[in-house]
Amino acid sequence: xxxxxxxELRWFLQSCGFVFFFFVxxxxxxxxxxxxxxxxxxxxxxxxxxxxLGLEVGSLSVRKARVDMEGNDRQYCGIxxxxxxxxxxxxxxxxxxxxxxxxxxxxxxxxxxxxLELHRFLHIQDINDNSPQFKEELINIEIRESADRGxxxxxxxxHDADVGQNSVQQYSLKKNDNFILAVxxxxxxxxxxxxxxxxxxxxxxxxLTALDGGSPQRSGTVVIHVTVLDANDNAxxxxxxxxxxxxxxxxxxxxxxxxxxxxxxxxxxxxDVTYEFGHVxxxxxxxxxxxxxxxxxxxxxxxxxxxSTSFEIRVKAKDGLGLSSYAKVIISITDxNDNAxxxxxxxxxxxxPEDTLPGTEVGIIxxxxxxxxxxxxxxxxxxxxxxxxxxPSIKNYYSLVTTGQLDRxxxxxxxxxxxxxxxxxxxxxxxxxxxxxxxxxxxxxxxFEEQSYSAYVTENNKPGSTLCSVTARDPDWRQNGTVxxxxxxxxxxxxxxxxxxxxxxxxxxxxxxxxxxxxxxxxFKVHVMARDNxxxxxxxNVTVSVFISDVNDNSPQILYxxxxxxxxxxxxxxxxxxxxxxxxxxxxxxxxxxxxxWLSYHIVKSTDPGLFTIGLHSGEIRTQRDxxxxxxxKQNLIVAVKDNGQPSLSATCSMYLLISDNxxxxxxxxxxxxxxxxxxxxxxxxxxxxxxxxxxxxxxxxILGVRFCRRRKPRLLFDGAVAIPSAYLPPNYAxxxxxxxxxxxxxxxxxxxxGSRTSDFKxxxxxxxxxxxxxxxxxxxxxxxxxxxxxD
Ligand SMILES: *[C@@H]1O[C@H](CO)[C@@H](O)[C@H](O)[C@H]1NC(C)=O
Ligand SMILES: *[C@@H]1O[C@H](CO)[C@@H](O)[C@H](O)[C@H]1NC(C)=O
Ligand SMILES: *[C@@H]1O[C@H](CO)[C@@H](O)[C@H](O)[C@H]1NC(C)=O
Numbered sequence: 103x104x105x106x107x108x109x110e111l112r113w114f115l116q117s118c119g120f121v122f123f124f125f126v127x128x129x130x131x132x133x134x135x136x137x138x139x140x141x142x143x144x145x146x147x148x149x150x151x152x153x154x155l156g157l158e159v160g161s162l163s164v165r166k167a168r169v170d171m172e173g174n175d176r177q178y179c180g181i182x183x184x185x186x187x188x189x190x191x192x193x194x195x196x197x198x199x200x201x202x203x204x205x206x207x208x209x210x211x212x213x214x215x216x217x218l219e220l221h222r223f224l225h226i227q228d229i230n231d232n233s234p235q236f237k238e239e240l241i242n243i244e245i246r247e248s249a250d251r252g253x254x255x256x257x258x259x260x261h262d263a264d265v266g267q268n269s270v271q272q273y274s275l276k277k278n279d280n281f282i283l284a285v286x287x288x289x290x291x292x293x294x295x296x297x298x299x300x301x302x303x304x305x306x307x308x309x310l311t312a313l314d315g316g317s318p319q320r321s322g323t324v325v326i327h328v329t330v331l332d333a334n335d336n337a338x339x340x341x342x343x344x345x346x347x348x349x350x351x352x353x354x355x356x357x358x359x360x361x362x363x364x365x366x367x368x369x370x371x372x373x374d375v376t377y378e379f380g381h382v383x384x385x386x387x388x389x390x391x392x393x394x395x396x397x398x399x400x401x402x403x404x405x406x407x408x409x410s411t412s413f414e415i416r417v418k419a420k421d422g423l424g425l426s427s428y429a430k431v432i433i434s435i436t437d438x439n440d441n442a443x444x445x446x447x448x449x450x451x452x453x454x455p456e457d458t459l460p461g462t463e464v465g466i467i468x469x470x471x472x473x474x475x476x477x478x479x480x481x482x483x484x485x486x487x488x489x490x491x492x493x494p495s496i497k498n499y500y501s502l503v504t505t506g507q508l509d510r511x512x513x514x515x516x517x518x519x520x521x522x523x524x525x526x527x528x529x530x531x532x533x534x535x536x537x538x539x540x541x542x543x544x545x546x547x548x549x550f551e552e553q554s555y556s557a558y559v560t561e562n563n564k565p566g567s568t569l570c571s572v573t574a575r576d577p578d579w580r581q582n583g584t585v586x587x588x589x590x591x592x593x594x595x596x597x598x599x600x601x602x603x604x605x606x607x608x609x610x611x612x613x614x615x616x617x618x619x620x621x622x623x624x625x626f627k628v629h630v631m632a633r634d635n636x637x638x639x640x641x642x643n644v645t646v647s648v649f650i651s652d653v654n655d656n657s658p659q660i661l662y663x664x665x666x667x668x669x670x671x672x673x674x675x676x677x678x679x680x681x682x683x684x685x686x687x688x689x690x691x692x693x694x695x696x697x698x699x700w701l702s703y704h705i706v707k708s709t710d711p712g713l714f715t716i717g718l719h720s721g722e723i724r725t726q727r728d729x730x731x732x733x734x735x736k737q738n739l740i741v742a743v744k745d746n747g748q749p750s751l752s753a754t755c756s757m758y759l760l761i762s763d764n765x766x767x768x769x770x771x772x773x774x775x776x777x778x779x780x781x782x783x784x785x786x787x788x789x790x791x792x793x794x795x796x797x798x799x800x801x802x803x804x805i806l807g808v809r810f811c812r813r814r815k816p817r818l819l820f821d822g823a824v825a826i827p828s829a830y831l832p833p834n835y836a837x838x839x840x841x842x843x844x845x846x847x848x849x850x851x852x853x854x855x856x857g858s859r860t861s862d863f864k865x866x867x868x869x870x871x872x873x874x875x876x877x878x879x880x881x882x883x884x885x886x887x888x889x890x891x892x893x894d
Pocket of ligand 2 (some may be wrong): 579581
C-alpha cells in the first residue's frame with residue numbers, strides 16, 4: 103500500500119472508529135488471507151500486515167511494502183505504512199467482482215522487497231446489501247373469467263444480487279380473494295383459488311413480495327395487475343319479468359307500446375343484447391314488431407279490440423354469443439268506440455191490418471254493438487209522429503209496438519227509422535229503415551159524391567138514353583174499394599123501378615128503360631145502392647130523383663064546345679044582349695104544362711067579325727057591341743086554341759050562336775047541323791061507326807071464345823105472357839143482382855119485351871073506350887034511338 107497517504111488515513115481511522123473488522127488471519131506459505139466485508143468505507147482497516155507478518159512496523163516502509171491488485175486498475179486496498187494496517191482504499195462491491203458466485207476472492211499482491219516476499223489473497227465477504235428485485239415493477243396478466251379453479255399463472259421470480267442467505271428466500275402474496283401463491287424452487291405461480299367474475303371485479307391488483315434471508319431482511323415487491331377478461335357467462339336479464347302495457351285499439355302504426363330492456367353483464371359482443379319475439383302467433387307478428395336493438399315494441403298493424411282484447415308476447419333477449427332469456431309482455435287493448443251499433447230486424451209482421459189494436463207487437467228488433475262497456479250501451483229510438491214505439495224487451499231486444507189506430511186510407515205505409523246510439527264518446531249511431539205497410543180492411547163503405555142526385559129528362563125520351571150517372575168512392579183497397587152500383591127495389595106508380603131505370607153496375611150510369619111521359623108522371627125517386635166487393639160488403643145508398651120535363655106533345659083539347667065536326671051545339675044569345683055581355687066560353691085544356699099548356703084563344707073566322715070577341719086567355723066569348731036587329735040570327739065562330747109551346751100546337755072548334763030569345767023560335771035547328779060540310783063528316787062517321795061496331799063485335803066474340811077456352815084449359819094464353827120463360831131471356835140474365843138490375847144493355851131489351859105485351863091489352867082497351875065514346879057522341883048528335891037499342 104502506498105505510504106504517502108498518511109494524513110488521509112488518519113482522518114479515516116478517527117472518523118470510523120466504530121467500524122468492526124472481521125477478518126481471519128492466515129499465514130501459510132507466506133500467503134496472507136483477509137476476509138473483508140463488501141461495501142466498507144474507505145479507510146476501513148482490513149488487517150494489520152506488520153502484525154500478521156511479524157514484522158516491525160518500520161520495516162514496512164523500508165521494505166517498500168505495497169499492494170498490487172492483480173489485473174486490476176483499481177486499487178482497492180492501501181497500506182498504512184506507519185501502522186501497518188491494510189485499509190480499504192476504494193469501495194468494494196462483491197456483486198461487482200463475483201456476481202452470483204458464492205465465494206468471492208479478490209486477488210492482490212503484497213509486495214515486500216529485500217527480500218522479495220509476495221503475499222496475497224483477499225476474501226470478500228457478502229453483506230445483504232441488495233434487495234430482492236423483480237424485473238418489472240408491474241406485471242400485467244390477463245385472465246379470462248372463465249378460468250377454472252386451480253389454474254396456474256407463472257410469475258417471473260425476483261432476483262437478489264446477494265448470495266446465500268442474502269439472496270431471495272421466500273415470496274409472499276398479499277391476501278386476496280382469488281389467488282394464492284405456489285412457489286416451487288424458482289417457479290412462482292399464481293394459483294386461482296376462487297373463480298373470477300369480471301362482472302364483479304374487472305381488475306385485480308396483487309402485491310407480490312419477495313424476501314431475502316439477510317439480516318436485516320430486505321424485500322422487493324411487484325404489483326401483479328390481473329385483468330379479468332370477459333367470458334359470456336351472463337345471459338341478458340330483463341328489467342322486468344312481465345311487462346304490462348295497455349294500448350287503445352286503432353292506435354296508429356308506429357305507436358310505441360312498451361319498451362323492454364334487458365342488460366347483459368358481459369361486455370362486448372357478449373353483452374350485446376338484441377331483442378326478438380319468442381314464439382308468437384302469426385297474428386301478433388302482423389300487429390307488433392320489436393326493435394332488435396332498442397327493444398321497443400311498436401304497432402305495425404291494425405289493433406282491434408273486438409278481435410282480441412289482449413296479447414301475451416314472449417320476448418327474447420339474446421346476447422352476441424347466443425345466451426338468451428325471456429320475458430313476458432302483456433298488452434291489454436283498451437276499447438275505443440269504433441263500432442257503431444247494428445240494428446237487426448229479427449221479425450216483422452209486414453202488412454199490418456189496419457184494424458190492429460194499439461199495443462200490438464209488429465216487429466222485433468235486435469241491436470248489437472261490438473264495443474264493450476259503455477261503448478256497447480245502446481239506446482234505440484224511432485222517429486216521432488208515427489203510430490209506433492219501441493218497447494225495450496229482454497237484453498238488446500226491442501219490440502216494435504203500435505201506439506194508435508192505423509188507417510190505411512190515410513197512411514198506407516210507414517218508413518220507420520230505427521236509430522241506435524251507443525254511449526261512447528263520441529257516440530256512434532246507425533239507423534235502419536223498416537218499411538211497414540198497412541193491409542186493408544174493408545172499413546169504408548162507398549160514399550156517393552153527392553147526397554142526392556137529380557136527373558132531368560124530357561119526356562118522350564128514347565128508351566136506353568142516359569139520364570145521369572152516380573159515383574161513389576170507396577177508399578179501400580182493391581175489391582174492398584171496388585164499387586158496384588145497383589138499383590134498390592122499389593115501385594114507381596105501382597111498377598117496379600127496374601122497369602123505368604137501369605143502372606150500369608160498373609159505371610153508375612143510369613139509363614132510362616122506357617120512354618117517359620110527362621103527362622103520366624112528372625118525377626119519381628129511385629134509390630141507388632153502391633156496394634163494395636169486400637167481405638162482408640159495405641154499402642150505402644143515394645136517392646136519385648128523376649124529373650121529367652114537359653115537351654109540347656099535346657095539343658090543346660077543347661072540352662067545350664065539342665070539337666069541330668060534332669058541333670050540333672048552339673048557344674043562345676039574347677037579342678037584348680048588350681055589348682060586352684058574356685055569350686059563351688070556350689073551355690080547353692092542355693095535358694102539357696107550363697107554357698105548353700098556356701092556352702090562348704083566337705077567333706079565326708066569324709060570320710060577323712066585330713060582333714064577338716074572345717078573351718085571349720079566358721076563352722070567354724063576349725059581344726063586342728049591342729045586338730041589333732040587323733044582325734043575322736045565326737052566327738058562326740071558328741075558335742082556334744093555341745098553346746104556347748115551341749112549336750105551338752092548336753085546336754079549333756066551331757061555335758054556333760043563335761041570336762034569339764026563345765029556343766022555339768029556332769025552326770031550322772036541323773038545318774044548322776046539316777050544312778054541306780057536316781053531311782060529309784056525318785057520312786064518314788057512319789062509316790067509322792059501322793067498322794068500329796064490326797070490330798067491336800068481333801072482339802066480343804073473341805073474348806067470349808077465349809073465356810070459353812080458358813075454362814077448359816086455363817093458363818094458355820094470358821098467363822104465358824106474364825110468366826116469361828127463362829129460355830126467352832138473354833144468357834146474361836142470370837147475372838142480374840137481387841134487385842133485378844141488368845148489366846149493360848140487356849135489361850133494356852128485356853123490359854121492352856115484357857112492356858109490349860102489356861101495351862097490346864092497353865090498345866084493345868083503347869079501342870073499346872073509343873068505340874064507346876064514338877057511340878055515345880053519335881047518339882047525342884043523331885038522336886038515333888035505334889042505335890042505342892042496337893047497343894042494348
Ligand atoms: C219509404 O221508402 C221508400 C223507398 O225508400 C219510398 O219509395 C217510399 O216513398 C217511402 N214511403 C214513405 C211513406 O215515406
Ligand atoms: C179486404 O178486407 C178484408 C177484411 O175486411 C181483408 O181480409 C182483405 O184482405 C182485404 N182485401 C184486400 C185486397 O186488401
Ligand atoms: C138507404 O140509406 C138510408 C140512410 O142512408 C137508410 O136509412 C136506409 O135504410 C137505406 N136503405 C136501404 C134500402 O138500404
